[in-house]
Amino acid sequence: MRIIRVRLAKRSYDIVVAKNAMGFLARYIRKLNIGESAYVITNNLIKRRCSSRLIRALQEAGLDFKIKIIPDTERSKSIPVLSSVINDLAKFDRKRRTFIIALGGGVVGDLSGLAASIYKRGIPYLQIPTTLLAQVDSAIGGKTALDLKEGKNLIGAFYQPRLVLSDVSLLKTLDQRQLRSGLAEVIKYGIIKDSSLFAYLEKEYKNILKAKPDVLEHVVAVSSRIKAGIVQADEREEKGLRTILNFGHSVGHAIEAASGFNRYTHGEAVGLGMLVALEISSRLRFISSLFESRVENLIKATGLPTLISGIALKDIMRAFYRDKKFCGSQNRMVLTRGLGRPEIVRDLPIALIETAITKRIISLD
Amino acid sequence: MRIIRVRLAKRSYDIVVAKNAMGFLARYIRKLNIGESAYVITNNLIKRRCSSRLIRALQEAGLDFKIKIIPDTERSKSIPVLSSVINDLAKFDRKRRTFIIALGGGVVGDLSGLAASIYKRGIPYLQIPTTLLAQVDSAIGGKTALDLKEGKNLIGAFYQPRLVLSDVSLLKTLDQRQLRSGLAEVIKYGIIKDSSLFAYLEKEYKNILKAKPDVLEHVVAVSSRIKAGIVQADEREEKGLRTILNFGHSVGHAIEAASGFNRYTHGEAVGLGMLVALEISSRLRFISSLFESRVENLIKATGLPTLISGIALKDIMRAFYRDKKFCGSQNRMVLTRGLGRPEIVRDLPIALIETAITKRIISLD
Numbered sequence: 001m002r003i004i005r006v007r008l009a010k011r012s013y014d015i016v017v018a019k020n021a022m023g024f025l026a027r028y029i030r031k032l033n034i035g036e037s038a039y040v041i042t043n044n045l046i047k048r049r050c051s052s053r054l055i056r057a058l059q060e061a062g063l064d065f066k067i068k069i070i071p072d073t074e075r076s077k078s079i080p081v082l083s084s085v086i087n088d089l090a091k092f093d094r095k096r097r098t099f100i101i102a103l104g105g106g107v108v109g110d111l112s113g114l115a116a117s118i119y120k121r122g123i124p125y126l127q128i129p130t131t132l133l134a135q136v137d138s139a140i141g142g143k144t145a146l147d148l149k150e151g152k153n154l155i156g157a158f159y160q161p162r163l164v165l166s167d168v169s170l171l172k173t174l175d176q177r178q179l180r181s182g183l184a185e186v187i188k189y190g191i192i193k194d195s196s197l198f199a200y201l202e203k204e205y206k207n208i209l210k211a212k213p214d215v216l217e218h219v220v221a222v223s224s225r226i227k228a229g230i231v232q233a234d235e236r237e238e239k240g241l242r243t244i245l246n247f248g249h250s251v252g253h254a255i256e257a258a259s260g261f262n263r264y265t266h267g268e269a270v271g272l273g274m275l276v277a278l279e280i281s282s283r284l285r286f287i288s289s290l291f292e293s294r295v296e297n298l299i300k301a302t303g304l305p306t307l308i309s310g311i312a313l314k315d316i317m318r319a320f321y322r323d324k325k326f327c328g329s330q331n332r333m334v335l336t337r338g339l340g341r342p343e344i345v346r347d348l349p350i351a352l353i354e355t356a357i358t359k360r361i362i363s364l365d
Numbered sequence: 366m367r368i369i370r371v372r373l374a375k376r377s378y379d380i381v382v383a384k385n386a387m388g389f390l391a392r393y394i395r396k397l398n399i400g401e402s403a404y405v406i407t408n409n410l411i412k413r414r415c416s417s418r419l420i421r422a423l424q425e426a427g428l429d430f431k432i433k434i435i436p437d438t439e440r441s442k443s444i445p446v447l448s449s450v451i452n453d454l455a456k457f458d459r460k461r462r463t464f465i466i467a468l469g470g471g472v473v474g475d476l477s478g479l480a481a482s483i484y485k486r487g488i489p490y491l492q493i494p495t496t497l498l499a500q501v502d503s504a505i506g507g508k509t510a511l512d513l514k515e516g517k518n519l520i521g522a523f524y525q526p527r528l529v530l531s532d533v534s535l536l537k538t539l540d541q542r543q544l545r546s547g548l549a550e551v552i553k554y555g556i557i558k559d560s561s562l563f564a565y566l567e568k569e570y571k572n573i574l575k576a577k578p579d580v581l582e583h584v585v586a587v588s589s590r591i592k593a594g595i596v597q598a599d600e601r602e603e604k605g606l607r608t609i610l611n612f613g614h615s616v617g618h619a620i621e622a623a624s625g626f627n628r629y630t631h632g633e634a635v636g637l638g639m640l641v642a643l644e645i646s647s648r649l650r651f652i653s654s655l656f657e658s659r660v661e662n663l664i665k666a667t668g669l670p671t672l673i674s675g676i677a678l679k680d681i682m683r684a685f686y687r688d689k690k691f692c693g694s695q696n697r698m699v700l701t702r703g704l705g706r707p708e709i710v711r712d713l714p715i716a717l718i719e720t721a722i723t724k725r726i727i728s729l730d
Contacts, residue, residue, distance in 0.1 A: 079444065079447070079448040079451075080448075082444070083444040083445075083448075086444075086513065086519075086520060087513060087514065087515070090513045090514075090515035090516070090519055091515060114483070117522065118479070118483070118520050118521060118522055119519065119520060120519060120520075120521075121508070121510075121521040121522055121523055121601075122522070122523075143486070145486075148451065148452060148455045149452065149455075150452070150455035150456060151455070154451075154455055154484065154485060155451060155483050155484060155485075156483060156485070156486040157482065157483055157486055157487070157522065158486055158487075236486075
């Protein structure tokens with residue numbers, strides 16, 4: 001069991017990473033004194049996979065609870081689903097103090113956090129992430145979000161959970177593609193912040209894909225510590241420090257958007273985005289070709305895609321420039337000068353970005 | 366012209382109170398450097414009354430702008446209207462930095478503030494309140510809100526505007542009932558915080574109802590300073606200091622709720638709630654009957670209702686206990702021990718509250 005403290009003054013909280021973390025839930029809820037009624041938001045698939053242990057923990061803690069099911073799709077990050085959740089929550093919320101538990105991946109976490117932040121101007125919520133991606137990334141840091149037709153994550157709030165409980169035993173039932181998707185974000189942490197994590201991944205990536213609990217506990221704990229450190233230094237993304245977390249993400253998001261968010265998982269797109277960022281870093285002579293190959297080899301070895309198929313360059317570029325991270329026409333990308341040495345670069349020549357992306361595209365002809 | 370600074374560290378802002386405050390808008394927008402595109406939220410009535418001056422100011426500042434009309438009803442404080450506003454805003458928001466201007470009363474202000482707080486995890490917004498009630502109360506302090514079927518203001522956020530521009534010339538076209546409604550909140554400030562304001566109101570209440578600009582400027586500025594002081598000390602209502610602003614409000618809200626929010630304006634209900642709080646304070650010997658009469662006389666003189674008609678005691682009591690301000694079955698009310706001496710009292714005998722309310726009810730027999 002590892003506990004990582006996210007230090008944000010009055011909004012500080014623990015990330016508990018353990019093989020049977022669910023067993024600590026009852027104790028934490030009592031200690032935090034956040035309420036007597038738990039409103040659990042999840043989807044049907046996760047409910048089948050993980051809810052029995054959660055229910056046992058809630059009963060042990062002597063809590064009232066209700067399980068709210070939302071559809072298992074990115075489309076749940078929408079105002080109509082938020083409205084349904086909040087109206088249902090208001091009906092459930094009587095007399096005893098109510099808090100929210102987000103049991104699920106990024107979609108459940110993003111929606112639950114936003115609901116918690118605006119219901120009664122803020123009630124407590126806990127994150128119990130059930131995917132590797134959510135345990136190492138989205139459940140930490142208090143970013144909550146919904147999508148609009150005009151773009152992803154256009155609605156949201158910064159609102160910290162009171163606890164993140166990462167039970168790595170829950171990852172046993174994930175399929176390879178989901179594990180790989182989470183692994184892409186872990187590789188990202190290695191590149192931007194931690195050469196020993198990167199070396200560990202080179203050695204142990206197969207055991208991650210086999211969901212070996214000890215390896216997962218280590219990887220989730222180290223990743224959580226890195227993310228927590230960055231969030232502590234720049235909670236609301238005002239100082240630019242949080243920006244390095246976007247390594248691989250600007251092009252990654254563009255690939256996701258250009259393909260209608262259904263061809264690649266988020267992690268797969270980030271893997272591709274990292275390869276593009278690497279290519280640009282290499283062409284700018286930020287890194288050696290040896291280093292470029294080393295990272296590329298790890299990404300390839302995990303089985304993450306290394307080529308973009310079925311998407312045209314112009315569609316990726318259009319999505320790239322529509323990204324909300326840019327002001328005006330200026331572009332901004334996180335590049336790398338080596339392990340633990342990210343660099344934010346503005347106003348890259350468009351031709352350079354296009355060349356680097358094109359190198360990864362499988363021609364449609 | 367009077368400027369009141371709301372001091373909240375990085376979230377500090379000015380309240381500008383003046384007869385032609387709109388004339389200062391362009392300068393402030395430039396100084397604040399909040400963007401180049403203004404998304405104005407208002408309703409049709411206010412647009413007719415006030416928008417020409419605003420449009421002139423926006424053109425003077427060289428801004429792009431769009432005016433979004435929402436229905437002129439409390440029902441606009443709903444998720445569907447929020448959704449319509451945010452989707453429209455996302456379409457308008459291209460390239461140049463966009464901020465929101467709330468031009469209107471409490472409904473427009475509450476909705477606009479929430480939209481600003483969650484769009485892109487927070488964009489700047491300005492309050493240009495167009496009613497006396499909004500200028501002295503709702504536009505200040507960053508409380509934003511929507512209603513649910515289960516209760517009013519159940520959704521919301523604490524999110525501070527970057528400027529409150531109170532142009533008292535805009536109040537000239539308000540009808541007597543609206544002016545009186547705002548006056549009720551001003552009387553409240555006199556009771557909880559400022560005996561000289563109270564004495565000023567005894568002398569000048571007729572000129573307020575005649576919308577005399579000098580008197581309004583004084584009253585809005587003094588009220589803004591009081592509200593700003595309380596908000597500074599307890600921004601997120603965590604320390605109980607902001608609670609004294611609820612003088613007259615727990616019973617007032619119950620009267621509004623029990624009558625379906627259409628018989629009395631908010632200010633009228635607060636006036637009635639203050640009379641009930643006064644009666645209880647008197648029965649507990651917190652105040653003399655002389656003081657009780659003094660306050661009652663002012664409320665009566667302004668033309669605010671002093672009797673409750675068409676609502677049964679049991680409906681008021683049911684709404685009183687459903688109020689989100691209570692935890693469990695404990696009640697809590699703000700009473701008074703004299704001008705500037707509010708007192709928060711818990712667990713009052715129900716019989717005492719019922720007697721005090723009954724005294725104001727016109728029997729239906």
